[in-house]
Amino acid sequence: MNRTWALYKKEVRSYFVSPLFYVVAAVFLSLCGFFFYSDLNFFLQFGFGMDIIGNFFQLLFADMSRAMLITVPLLTMRLFAEERKLGTIELLFTYPLREREVYAGKFCAAATVFLVMLGATLLYPIHLYTVQPYAFTVVAAGYCGLLLLGLMFIGVGLFVSSLTDSQVVAGVGSVGLLFLLWSASWNEASGSDRVMGVVKAFSTFEHFSNFSKGLIDSTDVLYFVFVVVFFTNLTLRSLESRRWRGRR
Amino acid sequence: MIEVRNLRKQFGSTVAVNDVSFRVQTGEIIGLLGPNGSGKTTIMRILTGFFPPTAGTAWVGGLSVEADSIAVRRLIGYLPESVVLYPDIPVARYLRFCGEVKDLTGNKLRERIEAVIEAVGLGEVRHREIGKLSKGYRQRVGLAQALIAEPALLILDEPTVGLDPSQVIEIRNLIRNLRGQSTILLSTHILHEVSLACDRVIIIHRGDIIAEDTAEGLNRRVQGVFQTLVRVDGPLPEVVGALRSLPGVDEVIEDAVPSDAATRLRIVSREGEPVRKAIARAIVDRGWSLIEVSPIQLTLEDLFVRLVRQQPSGH
Numbered sequence: 062m063n064r065t066w067a068l069y070k071k072e073v074r075s076y077f078v079s080p081l082f083y084v085v086a087a088v089f090l091s092l093c094g095f096f097f098y099s100d101l102n103f104f105l106q107f108g109f110g111m112d113i114i115g116n117f118f119q120l121l122f123a124d125m126s127r128a129m130l131i132t133v134p135l136l137t138m139r140l141f142a143e144e145r146k147l148g149t150i151e152l153l154f155t156y157p158l159r160e161r162e163v164y165a166g167k168f169c170a171a172a173t174v175f176l177v178m179l180g181a182t183l184l185y186p187i188h189l190y191t192v193q194p195y196a197f198t199v200v201a202a203g204y205c206g207l208l209l210l211g212l213m214f215i216g217v218g219l220f221v222s223s224l225t226d227s228q229v230v231a232g233v234g235s236v237g238l239l240f241l242l243w244s245a246s247w248n249e250a251s252g253s254d255r256v257m258g259v260v261k262a263f264s265t266f267e268h269f270s271n272f273s274k275g276l277i278d279s280t281d282v283l284y285f286v287f288v289v290v291f292f293t294n295l296t297l298r299s300l301e302s303r304r305w306r307g308r309r
Numbered sequence: 310m311i312e313v314r315n316l317r318k319q320f321g322s323t324v325a326v327n328d329v330s331f332r333v334q335t336g337e338i339i340g341l342l343g344p345n346g347s348g349k350t351t352i353m354r355i356l357t358g359f360f361p362p363t364a365g366t367a368w369v370g371g372l373s374v375e376a377d378s379i380a381v382r383r384l385i386g387y388l389p390e391s392v393v394l395y396p397d398i399p400v401a402r403y404l405r406f407c408g409e410v411k412d413l414t415g416n417k418l419r420e421r422i423e424a425v426i427e428a429v430g431l432g433e434v435r436h437r438e439i440g441k442l443s444k445g446y447r448q449r450v451g452l453a454q455a456l457i458a459e460p461a462l463l464i465l466d467e468p469t470v471g472l473d474p475s476q477v478i479e480i481r482n483l484i485r486n487l488r489g490q491s492t493i494l495l496s497t498h499i500l501h502e503v504s505l506a507c508d509r510v511i512i513i514h515r516g517d518i519i520a521e522d523t524a525e526g527l528n529r530r531v532q533g534v535f536q537t538l539v540r541v542d543g544p545l546p547e548v549v550g551a552l553r554s555l556p557g558v559d560e561v562i563e564d565a566v567p568s569d570a571a572t573r574l575r576i577v578s579r580e581g582e583p584v585r586k587a588i589a590r591a592i593v594d595r596g597w598s599l600i601e602v603s604p605i606q607l608t609l610e611d612l613f614v615r616l617v618r619q620q621p622s623g624h
């Protein structure tokens with residue numbers, strides 16, 4: 062636990078001293094700010110007096126999730142790729158650290174900086190609440206979804222980062238894989254009903270949309286937990302592959 | 310401290326280490342010597358638990374490097390070859406991180422950070438980011454992280470590679486100062502280096518040990534003889550005559566150098582120390598001034614080439 066904590070502190074510090082984090086956070090917050098403004102404008106012009114959840118927050122959460130899709134992989138891309146590029150991973154794995162301790166330190170560090178970014182966006186709904194109160198629990202469900210989505214993105218991003226020593230490849234690869242998972246069920250005519258049933262069950266979009274409507278369904282929560290656990294296992298296998306591949 | 314038995318490591322069809330066995334006693338300084346790609350780094354990575362062997366076993370401090378990997382890693386301080394450390398972290402903070410992952414805490418951690426900063430001379434750059442340090446300083450940080458938890462075994466992979474001559478001397482002195490604190494296994498392809506620092510040398514070629522001895526023992530093994538340089542202030546013919554008559558001396562060769570006014574002779578003998586003593590006594594007894602009696606080491610470059618040639622073909 063102490064060892065994971067030590068690694069966690071190192072990683073969090075690395076984020077906060079690197080310009081990358083501030084650029085990513087600025088892009089994310091700017092996008093979210095823009096979406097908040099434009100979606101609210103849309104609601105005020107076309108949907109005023111109607112349900113604010115369906116006509117504003119649902120749109121906002123969907124837009125925010127897209128902003129996450131392009132920014133969260135930028136946070137995770139360096140975590141293993143950089144260590145491999147620098148060669149520091151060799152030292153790391155000759156310290157008394159287990160693969161899972163290394164993974165936990167890095168995952169939690171990425172989750173922490175993501176939480177900081179996501180937490181900053183709470184300003185918008187809080188401000189709106191002071192202007193016009195609404196059912197906050199529904200918004201809380203939406204944020205719950207964004208949080209689970211972010212953790213899933215981090216899990217997938219870490220896995221792709223563990224496969225390569227190029228941060229760019231890790232970043233682009235993560236966005237690609239996440240987008241595929243995200244959009245797999247968009248074209249319903251792309252397969253038979255049976256196939257599409259399975260595709261939908263694995264599609265991120267399907268599971269996130271309930272949260273943005275203010276619904277927390279245990280199936281959706283389990284989906285995100287499953288994806289994180291699944292990619293965590295893949296990452297641990299990937300880290301262990303040095304044992305037989307002989308490269309770092 | 311280290312026991313390695315029939316160690317083999319294969320990457321696909323490439324054999325990095327073929328069949329290596331050796332032992333290292335506690336407190337010894339051992340040099341692993343071999344050209345690049347001979348398998349030194351692979352052996353070190355197996356000992357540090359970075360990856361397991363394909364076959365064979367290795368123990369460090371009585372613990373199996375495979376079954377007790379984490380416990381073994383606690384005993385080891387490792388400096389990888391041409392180590393690159395996290396460039397954006399200041400020296401002292403990095404050493405704190407290294408101490409923490411090696412389970413040091415509180416006062417003990419603070420003490421050790423200070424001790425290694427002092428030992429390797431990092432005081433003036435302790436708050437500087439590692440990426441902004443010179444290569445020599447970075448190498449010292451590498452050594453500092455290896456030393457932080459007072460390892461019983463220090464494994465140094467090419468500790469002086471890429472450094473300028475004065476930095477090489479500094480690092481060698483640091484290593485020599487560690488004698489008595491840790492058992493040290495260091496690898497190098499600079500043959501001269503092992504004779505300066507190591508008690509014993511293990512020579513590796515294409516994944517196999519081709520010789521294992523002290524630097525002087527290796528000398529004798531390939532040459533079968535000892536050579537001694539003698540510088541005397543005395544008449545050349547008489548000195549040569551006197552030394553030739555000594556028991557154990559096979560050959561006396563004149564070794565004049567224009568810049569040296571003294572009589573210089575190279576003595577070839579079958580024994581080292583006893584003959585050198587007899588030479589010194591003979592010269593002093595005859596009233597000549599003895600300036601120097603010193604063993605001539607066959608350059609390890611020569612030695613290595615000869616050892617490789619002695620290997621049966623197919624290796």
